[in-house]
């Protein structure tokens with residue numbers, strides 16, 4: 001009797017929720033897809049979805065059953081076809097690795113075998129994830145020379161376990177002598193500071209760079225020409241490097257190492273249009 005009292009209202013509520021799933025404007029589908037790490041589709045199935053009215057991000061989510069099912073472990077009896085794998089890019093990477101082994105790797109085989117047993121990089125490089133600012137390539141650094149961490153905007157957040165671990169490890173165990181923070185031209189993260197984004201994570205992440213934009217815009221008159229806008233954006237990118245150096249010094253392990261002369265910090269800026277890497281002072 002008690003069970004019926006619970007089951008029927010629950011079923012009625014569930015059917016109601018499912019049938020109105022597409023009509024409830026509770027979220028950005030692309031955002032939900034991004035959050036779940038799933039492949040984006042433009043339409044929801046005609047029937048069947050889980051509606052989560054609120055999430056940890058304060059937004060609602062609509063998750064089609066098909067997506068939920070595809071995220072579940074294989075039950076063994078399901079005869080669905082595997083999703084087509086676009087392996088072209090992976091194939092290119094693997095072929096590239098073969099080329100690397102045949103050429104670069106084998107040409108310095110002794111050094112590479114030595115590195116296979118341990119590393120002793122002198123530099124910790126904190127750079128942007130941008131695909132055009134690969135640190136080894138733009139500095140002609142060899143394998144084992146740079147200990148690298150990259151993120152969107154070469155940001156050093158004030159409280160970040162991932163970066164704190166990189167800092168501790170590189171200072172206390174690898175004994176790096178130099179820490180580089182490298183910004184670059186045409187940085188998408190710095191451009192995003194001027195946009196009103198509603199993604200769940202990007203605006204939060206960029207909070208630790210906003211001060212750079214504020215400083216520059218209070219220092220210079222509002223840019224009008226294309227050249228002025230370009231120069232203003234470059235100044236934000238440069239100021240962000242200075243700001244992140246300041247953030248770096250808020251980490252006790254870094255402050256101590258710098259004060260004791262064990263580590264030096266240097267800001268750098270990479271110009272994509274000229275290939276030039278220069279000091280930020």
Ligand SMILES: [Zn+2]
Pocket residue numbers: 128129130152153154184186187188189190
């Ligand atoms: Zn960037």
